[in-house]
Amino acid sequence: MNIMDALLSQYIDAYYLHIMVLIGINIILALGLNITTGVTGQLSMGHAGFMSIGAYTAAILSIHMGLPFWGSLLGGATAAAGFGFLLGLPTLRLEGDYLAMITIGFAEIIRVFFLNFEPGGKALGLSGIPEHTTFSVVWMIAIVVIVLNVKLLHSRIGRSFYAIRENEIAAEAAGINTTRLKVLSFMVGAFLAGLGGGLYAHYMTYIAPQDFGFMKSIEFLNMVVLGGMGSIPGTILGTVVLTLAPEMLRIVAEYRLLFYGAMLVILMIFRPNGLLGDVRWYDIKKRWFSKEVKTWES
Amino acid sequence: MGILTLEGVSQEFGGLLALDDVSLDVENEKIFGIIGPNGAGKTTLFNIITGIYTPTSGKVKYQGHQINGVPPYDVARMGIGRTFQNIRLFNKLSVLDNVKVGCHGVTKAGILSALFGLPGERLEEKEITLRSCKLLEMVDLYEKRMEYADNLSYGEQRKLEIARALALKPALLLLDEPAAGMNASEKVSLMTFIKEIRNNENLTILLVEHDMNVVMNICEQIAVLDYGRKIADGPPEQVKNDEKVIQSYLGVEA
Amino acid sequence: MFIEQLVNGLTLGSTYALIALGYTMVYGIIQLINFAHGEIYMFGAFAGLLLVSVFGLNIFVALIGAMVFCMFLGMLIERIAYRPIRGKSSRLSALISAIGVSIFLSTLMALIRGTNTTRYPEIMKIHTYHLGSLDLSSLQIIILVVSALLMVGLQLLIQKTRIGKAMRACSQDLEAASLMGINANRVISYTFAIGSALAAAGGVMVGVYYNAVWPYMGTMAGLKAFAAAVLGGIGSIPGAMIGGLTLGVLEILGVAYLSSSYKDAIAFGILILVLILRPQGIMGKKITKKV
Numbered sequence: 001m002n003i004m005d006a007l008l009s010q011y012i013d014a015y016y017l018h019i020m021v022l023i024g025i026n027i028i029l030a031l032g033l034n035i036t037t038g039v040t041g042q043l044s045m046g047h048a049g050f051m052s053i054g055a056y057t058a059a060i061l062s063i064h065m066g067l068p069f070w071g072s073l074l075g076g077a078t079a080a081a082g083f084g085f086l087l088g089l090p091t092l093r094l095e096g097d098y099l100a101m102i103t104i105g106f107a108e109i110i111r112v113f114f115l116n117f118e119p120g121g122k123a124l125g126l127s128g129i130p131e132h133t134t135f136s137v138v139w140m141i142a143i144v145v146i147v148l149n150v151k152l153l154h155s156r157i158g159r160s161f162y163a164i165r166e167n168e169i170a171a172e173a174a175g176i177n178t179t180r181l182k183v184l185s186f187m188v189g190a191f192l193a194g195l196g197g198g199l200y201a202h203y204m205t206y207i208a209p210q211d212f213g214f215m216k217s218i219e220f221l222n223m224v225v226l227g228g229m230g231s232i233p234g235t236i237l238g239t240v241v242l243t244l245a246p247e248m249l250r251i252v253a254e255y256r257l258l259f260y261g262a263m264l265v266i267l268m269i270f271r272p273n274g275l276l277g278d279v280r281w282y283d284i285k286k287r288w289f290s291k292e293v294k295t296w297e298s
Numbered sequence: 299m300g301i302l303t304l305e306g307v308s309q310e311f312g313g314l315l316a317l318d319d320v321s322l323d324v325e326n327e328k329i330f331g332i333i334g335p336n337g338a339g340k341t342t343l344f345n346i347i348t349g350i351y352t353p354t355s356g357k358v359k360y361q362g363h364q365i366n367g368v369p370p371y372d373v374a375r376m377g378i379g380r381t382f383q384n385i386r387l388f389n390k391l392s393v394l395d396n397v398k399v400g401c402h403g404v405t406k407a408g409i410l411s412a413l414f415g416l417p418g419e420r421l422e423e424k425e426i427t428l429r430s431c432k433l434l435e436m437v438d439l440y441e442k443r444m445e446y447a448d449n450l451s452y453g454e455q456r457k458l459e460i461a462r463a464l465a466l467k468p469a470l471l472l473l474d475e476p477a478a479g480m481n482a483s484e485k486v487s488l489m490t491f492i493k494e495i496r497n498n499e500n501l502t503i504l505l506v507e508h509d510m511n512v513v514m515n516i517c518e519q520i521a522v523l524d525y526g527r528k529i530a531d532g533p534p535e536q537v538k539n540d541e542k543v544i545q546s547y548l549g550v551e552a
Numbered sequence: 553m554f555i556e557q558l559v560n561g562l563t564l565g566s567t568y569a570l571i572a573l574g575y576t577m578v579y580g581i582i583q584l585i586n587f588a589h590g591e592i593y594m595f596g597a598f599a600g601l602l603l604v605s606v607f608g609l610n611i612f613v614a615l616i617g618a619m620v621f622c623m624f625l626g627m628l629i630e631r632i633a634y635r636p637i638r639g640k641s642s643r644l645s646a647l648i649s650a651i652g653v654s655i656f657l658s659t660l661m662a663l664i665r666g667t668n669t670t671r672y673p674e675i676m677k678i679h680t681y682h683l684g685s686l687d688l689s690s691l692q693i694i695i696l697v698v699s700a701l702l703m704v705g706l707q708l709l710i711q712k713t714r715i716g717k718a719m720r721a722c723s724q725d726l727e728a729a730s731l732m733g734i735n736a737n738r739v740i741s742y743t744f745a746i747g748s749a750l751a752a753a754g755g756v757m758v759g760v761y762y763n764a765v766w767p768y769m770g771t772m773a774g775l776k777a778f779a780a781a782v783l784g785g786i787g788s789i790p791g792a793m794i795g796g797l798t799l800g801v802l803e804i805l806g807v808a809y810l811s812s813s814y815k816d817a818i819a820f821g822i823l824i825l826v827l828i829l830r831p832q833g834i835m836g837k838k839i840t841k842k843v
Contacts, residue, residue: 043644090824090828097579097585097786098786098827100585101778101779101782101823102823102824102827104778104779105820105821105823106824108775109817109820111816112813112814112815112817113817115813116814151412152409152412155409155419155423156402156405156412156419156422156423157407159395159399160402162388162391163388163391163399163402166388166389166390167389169350169382170382170386170387171399172350172369172371173371173374173382173463174374174399174403174462174466175371175374175402175403175404176371176402176403177369184409188409214775218651222648225644225647226648229644230390255663257656258656258660260652260655261652261654261655261656261659262656263652264649264651264655265633265652265653265656268637268648268649269633269636269649272637272640272645273645282392
């Protein structure tokens with residue numbers, strides 16, 4: 001893999017490679033949030049909190065415990081999933097926007113915790129994290145994550161996630177233990193956030209609490225909703241668009257966030273269900289092949 | 299003793315007695331109707347049987363087990379399927395996926411076996427798809443299996459709800475106003491369909507319905523509720539001629 | 553000492569309450585978490601600053617001016633960013649649109665004013681009254697009195713006027729209300745106007761009290777006020793008032809007696825605890841699931 005990265009860096013501009021790495025990391029994170037919020041319909045606005053748990057855990061495992069890269073990544077993701085379990089528990093009793101508030105509060109508490117966390121360098125952050133995350137590592141993991149996401153969402157568990165989003169009472173009448181599955185969807189989402197966080201830490205080699213603030217959580221939510229809730233291609237597209245947007249908008253320099261904000265509003269007005277929210281392969285195929293089918297029938 | 303028995307079930311909502319000491323005995327493989335004016339407590343009764351409400355007092359027994367207090371998903375897994383008065387489909391899922399979700403309670407693949415595509419999971423998925431398609435054929439929705447559920451007509455949606463409930467392989471099926479919103483010919487085919495599934499799947503069917511024609515035609519036993527109380531219980535002929543029933547309900551209708 | 557902290561807490565809490573009212577009123581009617589609400593509060597603070605420093609107006613006149621300005625700002629935002637989406641898709645799309653507005657407004661202000669904090673000019677001589685061991689500044693008294701007046705005014709508006717009645721009807725059931733001949737769009741517009749005016753009042757008073765305004769002041773204040781609204785029971789107007797005051801007091805006491813480095817965590821910690829113990833908030837009603 002080192003060879004591949006060496007080759008790539010010879011032929012591709014470092015800046016583009018950097019953007020591609022960020023896109024890969026964001027896809028992993030956004031697909032996690034897509035499971036919790038897009039598919040299962042549990043509005044989570046604290047995704048960056050899970051990301052920070054994964055990032056700090058993985059970084060500390062690498063620096064202080066001398067764990068190999070894969071071990072640290074897995075450790076970070078598992079720690080995040082553990083917190084996902086804890087945060088999923090209140091969903092047993094809370095609904096809708098109360099849950100959103102809990103997730104915001106959770107992420108803020110985590111951020112303040114890291115601001116005061118001695119081994120994490122407090123507000124100064126944690127530096128000297130070994131640089132292990134490369135283009136090929138990120139994209140290998142991203143592709144595995146995408147494939148597993150597709151498998152999960154087409155399975156019995158994935159279908160019941162969608163069912164919970166669509167109608168909880170009907171889901172229970174179909175024998176679905178909704179509380180258990182909601183907690184599970186929180187854990188899966190958090191696991192991927194932690195994984196992305198670990199990759200991020202080992203890419204930037206430096207992390208600080210302000211990297212994982214409320215606006216970061218909002219960025220991931222934007223990716224999922226903009227792309228199309230519960231749609232994997234949609235989430236990927238949303239991630240690519242929203243990761244590229246600030247870069248493309250660099251031409252307009254300090255106005256770029258202005259455009260970014262306006263873009264969100266305009267996109268929601270014209271594509272309220274997200275870019276790919278109501279697009280299915282089945283319908284596309286039907287449209288493309290409908291002519292041939294008709295002539296064959298007649 | 300039948301497949302489902304209710305013993306002195308009462309349900310109170312903030313001082314309001316929605317059900318008052320109701321006892322029922324539903325015999326195996328019968329079509330049992332529950333009728334009564336609006337607000338008589340029919341849907342409440344369904345919600346108690348399926349575990350959405352826990353009754354204030356009384357016992358619900360299904361196949362000899364007490365099921366009041368058992369959560370709805372476990373009630374479903376024990377073999378009680380239901381439809382809803384105000385249709386509750388998974389609107390943004392395909393017709394086929396709606397039925398596949400219905401299989402959830404009787405299948406068991408977990409998250410890891412799905413991620414790694416273990417052979418058991420694949421086999422189970424195949425079975426689910428096959429059975430769901432068969433059920434859709436039964437209700438004449440196979441051709442529309444890839445449509446979104448909310449694109450179906452009202453009558454089709456009611457049929458899809460029944461197919462989804464049947465996916466659970468229930469022994470007891472609760473139908474909440476299955477004929478609501480259907481025209482005369484749709485009602486006729488619904489009646490044949492209900493009888494058919496009872497015979498083919500060895501089902502017991504408990505149904506709430508407003509349409510007297512439907513109820514009198516297919517039910518073998520009928521209970522009448524009025525203001526939360528059971529005022530009559532028996533075969534259609536007997537109920538039809540019951541004085542209390544005529545007074546409080548049928549008389550008004552006719 | 554304790555009493556003094558309590559007064560500090562009530563002062564902070566009453567500004568939370570003013571912002572929280574806007575969240576809760578909008579949420580009560582269209583179930584939208586209006587994330588741009590914190591930015592309206594920030595714009596209110598800057599509008600007040602402009603009126604005081606450039607036009608040299610009296611602070612009370614400036615307060616009213618800022619409220620009027622934000623009233624129109626709130627209505628404008630609703631018209632442009634929320635109304636076109638309403639009813640067309642899930643509530644989340646409207647939420648994202650609100651986030652877009654929030655980013656847009658804070659960036660806009662950062663472009664106009666720069667990202668540094670601006671100080672409010674000295675608007676009046678601040679007296680400190682000594683009541684026994686309690687030190688009470690005239691500013692605190694003004695904030696508490698103005699907030700109380702605004703909240704009483706809001707209650708009167710909601711309970712006694714035609715538009716208040718229409719608002720209550722809409723928050724019960726928007727569809728039924730519009731079938732009864734209530735112009736739902738207009739009611740929603742007024743709701744944004746009133747909520748935004750209250751937030752502006754909060755903004756001006758916070759600006760004066762802490763003597764600082766900056767373009768990103770709305771984010772944390774908005775989050776805390778939303779927390780206050782949820783704490784009180786979202787959708788409930790008395791709930792927002794009680795939630796705001798409770799959160800302000802507990803936060804100040806927490807900082808005073810526990811640790812100041814965990815200041816921002818305290819509010820959310822309390823919120824999570826309360827919600828786990830009482831999922832519908834302090835004043836919220838428990839809704840039985842309808843099947």
